[in-house]
Amino acid sequence: MVKAVAAAWFFVTALLLQGTLATQFTTALRSDFYDRTCPELESTVALTSWYKYTNSDVVAAGDLRIYFHDCWGCDASVMLMSTPDNEAEKDAQENLSLSGDGFDAITQAKLAVEEICPGVVSCADLITLVTRELIILAGRPRYKLFYGRLDGRTSRAEDAIALLPRARDSVDTLIQNFANQQFSAQEMVALLGGHTIGFAHCSEFDYRVYNYSSTVKERGGVLESDQLLFEHPLTKPFVNMYAANQSLWYQDFVAAMEKMGTMNVKNTPGPDAEIRLDCAVTNPRP
Numbered sequence: 001m002v003k004a005v006a007a008a009w010f011f012v013t014a015l016l017l018q019g020t021l022a023t024q025f026t027t028a029l030r031s032d033f034y035d036r037t038c039p040e041l042e043s044t045v046a047l048t049s050w051y052k053y054t055n056s057d058v059v060a061a062g063d064l065r066i067y068f069h070d071c072w073g074c075d076a077s078v079m080l081m082s083t084p085d086n087e088a089e090k091d092a093q094e095n096l097s098l099s100g101d102g103f104d105a106i107t108q109a110k111l112a113v114e115e116i117c118p119g120v121v122s123c124a125d126l127i128t129l130v131t132r133e134l135i136i137l138a139g140r141p142r143y144k145l146f147y148g149r150l151d152g153r154t155s156r157a158e159d160a161i162a163l164l165p166r167a168r169d170s171v172d173t174l175i176q177n178f179a180n181q182q183f184s185a186q187e188m189v190a191l192l193g194g195h196t197i198g199f200a201h202c203s204e205f206d207y208r209v210y211n212y213s214s215t216v217k218e219r220g221g222v223l224e225s226d227q228l229l230f231e232h233p234l235t236k237p238f239v240n241m242y243a244a245n246q247s248l249w250y251q252d253f254v255a256a257m258e259k260m261g262t263m264n265v266k267n268t269p270g271p272d273a274e275i276r277l278d279c280a281v282t283n284p285r286p
């Protein structure tokens with residue numbers, strides 16, 4: 001429970017990482033991107049994710065946090081290990097609750113996919129796909145994905161540290177940070193509702209969604225941020241609205257996830273964009 005709450009808080013803060021990146025929509029990602037080059041991609045990753053999910057009750061939460069940590073420019077930089085002269089994002093103080101199981105779910109997917117179509121699928125796309133599979137396993141409907149992201153070659157711990165919001169940031173600050181990334185207050189509430197997935201089992205997941213507002217009211221807020229969102233006049237109506245209609249919440253959550261996962265991506269091969277062979281290290285230079 002304590003773990004789940006800590007995880008959920010990290011999820012909220014991870015949302016705001018990379019907050020200073022310039023924002024720009026791209027339309028180059030495609031749902032059929034791997035249809036010819038890796039037709040078994042989705043079925044393969046569905047299997048590896050299922051296996052991971054049945055063996056870990058924190059993996060869905062862990063992976064969702066990794067997605068938010070990485071996206072707003074999803075390039076799998078969050079997966080890179082530190083090298084002797086560079087401390088990676090993963091090793092920043094704030095990564096403490098990025099769960100090892102979440103990283104492992106992506107590593108396992110990558111290993112399986114390299115077996116069937118070597119050198120074809122980026123780690124950045126796998127993060128997106130594994131996240132979707134785990135959300136389905138946690139009891140939510142399937143949604144469509146768009147692919148074609150490339151992996152970055154840099155990851156710096158100070159990027160994560162500099163952009164982390166303070167624990168006591170006000171809702172106004174949260175709204176401003178999201179607005180800087182072209183997300184409305186409503187989209188922000190929809191995304192933050194995703195931390196309910198931290199309770200990976202279906203029944204608890206549903207309980208949290210159905211009882212979102214009553215839980216916040218009765219228990220003084222599972223998260224400080226929940227409490228604040230419930231109280232703030234600009235976010236309260238959305239919290240109430242999503243609490244009353246979970247299919248509406250899920251629909252908006254998926255739309256905001258997709259928006260986040262397609263902004264600032266690298267999709268043109270170049271000096272800082274490649275398909276990593278091992279998600280933890282950049283490819284050796286030829």
Ligand SMILES: *[C@@H]1O[C@H](CO)[C@@H](O)[C@H](O)[C@H]1NC(C)=O
Nearest residue numbers: 090091092093095096100103
């Ligand atoms: C960050 O995570 C990695 C493993 O994912 C771990 O080796 C490292 O020690 C963590 N950093 C801190 C500061 O805890």
Ligand SMILES: *[C@@H]1O[C@H](CO)[C@@H](O)[C@H](O)[C@H]1NC(C)=O
Nearest residue numbers: 203206207208210211214215
């Ligand atoms: C949700 O909360 C209501 C009361 O607030 C309670 O009666 C109901 O059992 C709760 N739902 C679940 C699934 O626990």
Ligand SMILES: *[C@@H]1O[C@H](CO)[C@@H](O)[C@H](O)[C@H]1NC(C)=O
Nearest residue numbers: 244245246247248249251252
């Ligand atoms: C809940 O939201 C869905 C999706 O927008 C909508 O179709 C449905 O009518 C809503 N249900 C209620 C009870 O308002």
